[in-house]
Amino acid sequence: xxxxxxxxxxxxxxxxxxxxxxxxxxxxxxxxxxxxxxxxxxxxxxxxxxxxxxxxxxxxxxxxxxxxxxxxxxxxxxxxxxxxxxxxxxxxxxxxxxxxxxxxxxxxxxxxxxxxxxxxxxxxxxxxxxxxxxxxxxxxxxxxxxxxxxxxxxxxxxxxxxxxxxxxxxxxxxxxxxxxxxxxxxxxxxxxxxxxxxxxxxxxxxxxxxxxxxxxxxxxxxxxxxxxxxx
Numbered sequence: 001x002x003x004x005x006x007x008x009x010x011x012x013x014x015x016x017x018x019x020x021x022x023x024x025x026x027x028x029x030x031x032x033x034x035x036x037x038x039x040x041x042x043x044x045x046x047x048x049x050x051x052x053x054x055x056x057x058x059x060x061x062x063x064x065x066x067x068x069x070x071x072x073x074x075x076x077x078x079x080x081x082x083x084x085x086x087x088x089x090x091x092x093x094x095x096x097x098x099x100x101x102x103x104x105x106x107x108x109x110x111x112x113x114x115x116x117x118x119x120x121x122x123x124x125x126x127x128x129x130x131x132x133x134x135x136x137x138x139x140x141x142x143x144x145x146x147x148x149x150x151x152x153x154x155x156x157x158x159x160x161x162x163x164x165x166x167x168x169x170x171x172x173x174x175x176x177x178x179x180x181x182x183x184x185x186x187x188x189x190x191x192x193x194x195x196x197x198x199x200x201x202x203x204x205x206x207x208x209x210x211x212x213x214x215x216x217x218x219x220x221x222x223x224x225x226x227x228x229x230x231x
Contacts, residue, residue, distance in 0.1 A: 034079035045199035058099035065094035070155030078121030106134035167197035
């Protein structure tokens with residue numbers, strides 16, 4: 001495991017700021033920039049009750065929002081680096097109020113099949129999906145399993161000791177899965193709806209240890225794209 005230094009964190013956040021400024025100013029020159037696209041499915045769980053209020057305001061239903069997000073990239077690229085098939089996991093805490101753009105810590109775990117080029121690409125793209133400042137940030141490499149079968153969705157880091165998410169579909173009175181549409185997922189440009197689940201999940205690594213049952217969970221497919229200034 002490796003803890004990113006202040007310099008590395010600053011570089012990641014600076015890249016996100018450059019992208020945001022370019023989008024707001026409408027300056028679309030491609031010279032000196034890498035284009036990127038990102039389409040992924042996420043098995044997500046957090047400490048809040050269903051449905052997590054952090055998607056409607058900046059305050060969790062507790063004094064924290066501790067989460068486990070397991071991502072499976074369907075398609076995407078950063079410059080010439082292809083991202084399809086990459087599996088990675090983000091754990092962390094949004095804090096008691098992230099309205100100022102800052103959160104607490106975050107830990108990124110990448111499946112060992114992920115190349116260094118893909119890790120570098122993902123760490124540049126993620127601040128555009130989750131436009132928050134996390135400090136500190138940790139990086140790990142551990143096996144990740146990820147599956148959706150019927151009414152269940154599961155993800156694990158290794159054998160599940162360090163990280164695990166188990167989701168059970170939340171259904172309406174007629175037995176249909178409940179889906180929330182027309183709701184924004186952080187900085188992603190589009191999504192195919194929040195498919196609601198009740199979650200059981202935990203994380204135990206990098207000095208953090210938490211777990212929750214009967215908590216918020218959902219499966220979502222997101223898509224986004226943009227440009228990031230090349231080094």
